[in-house]
Amino acid sequence: MIKPSTGRSVMLAADHGYFMGPTHKLENPRKMLEPLLPYADTVAVTRGILRSSIDPKWDTPILLRVSGGASVLKEDLSDEEITTSMEDAVRLNVSAVALSIFVGTPHEKQSLINLGELVNQGEDFGMPVMAITAVGKELEKRDAKYLALACRLAAELGAHVVKTYYCENFRKVADGTPVPLVVAGGPKLNTETDVFNLVYNALQEGAVGVDMGRNIWQNEKPVAMIKAIRAIVHEKATVKEAQNIFAENKSTVGEKPSVDRA
Numbered sequence: 368m369i370k371p372s373t374g375r376s377v378m379l380a381a382d383h384g385y386f387m388g389p390t391h392k393l394e395n396p397r398k399m400l401e402p403l404l405p406y407a408d409t410v411a412v413t414r415g416i417l418r419s420s421i422d423p424k425w426d427t428p429i430l431l432r433v434s435g436g437a438s439v440l441k442e443d444l445s446d447e448e449i450t451t452s453m454e455d456a457v458r459l460n461v462s463a464v465a466l467s468i469f470v471g472t473p474h475e476k477q478s479l480i481n482l483g484e485l486v487n488q489g490e491d492f493g494m495p496v497m498a499i500t501a502v503g504k505e506l507e508k509r510d511a512k513y514l515a516l517a518c519r520l521a522a523e524l525g526a527h528v529v530k531t532y533y534c535e536n537f538r539k540v541a542d543g544t545p546v547p548l549v550v551a552g553g554p555k556l557n558t559e560t561d562v563f564n565l566v567y568n569a570l571q572e573g574a575v576g577v578d579m580g581r582n583i584w585q586n587e588k589p590v591a592m593i594k595a596i597r598a599i600v601h602e603k604a605t606v607k608e609a610q611n612i613f614a615e616n617k618s619t620v621g622e623k624p625s626v627d628r629a
């Protein structure tokens with residue numbers, strides 16, 4: 368999932384439906400994902416979407432979302448448990464499993480114990496675990512003090528990689544987290560340049576890549592977006608270069624990746 372050639376990763380997040388339902392632009396996951404898969408180092412999905420919507424012909428490594436239990440209809444999204452067995456994750460031939468933790472919420476303890484339990488199960492099978500520092504509907508929580516705490520807790524409990532949000536003073540978050548960090552994109556930003564800045568800055572400040580969804584597939588030109596992001600992550604492209612790659616690829620529907628995933 369993290370490419371040895373660069374030490375970095377472009378993870379494509381498409382696991383929103385497990386609590387958000389048919390999210391805008393991801394109503395038909397197969398249709399949206401197929402053109403993007405050649406450019407993703409990993410795709411994050413639930414087992415339901417993996418079975419129904421990702422053809423076995425694809426060799427993109429799978430990051431399997433295994434936590435759930437709440438929906439957007441509930442005010443508090445933190446009431447999650449482990450929803451998928453480690454045996455099924457192995458049977459599905461996934462590369463890693465992912466689970467949310469909700470630090471500072473009513474179900475903080477439950478979500479942290481879920482993480483410890485998932486790591487215990489993973490150790491029996493050699494299965495890496497990603498912890499996701501979820502904030503539910505409280506997007507304003509995304510500051511360095513909170514995220515540094517949540518990411519450190521995740522690493523201490525045994526997560527092999529942590530997904531969090533980019534924030535001001537992100538270096539503080541990265542410095543306190545002794546395992547690889549990737550950043551989510553969050554709700555769609557106003558411009559492509561905002562997204563490229565987020566990715567560029569996160570990498571400069573210690574992230575090893577992105578696990579990004581809506582700012583790729585809710586864009587009108589998702590293939591151009593992922594190609595531009597890929598260039599920042601793997602080719603050290605600047606924001607200006609990413610803008611040029613996006614402009615050059617706006618008419619692309621899907622073609623061979625510019626960077627080999629092998």
Ligand code: 5RP
Pocket residue numbers: 380381382383411499551552553554578579580581582
């Ligand atoms: C959904 C998730 C998403 O994978 C994560 O938020 C990344 O997606 P986005 O870039 O759209 O925020 O954890 O539960």
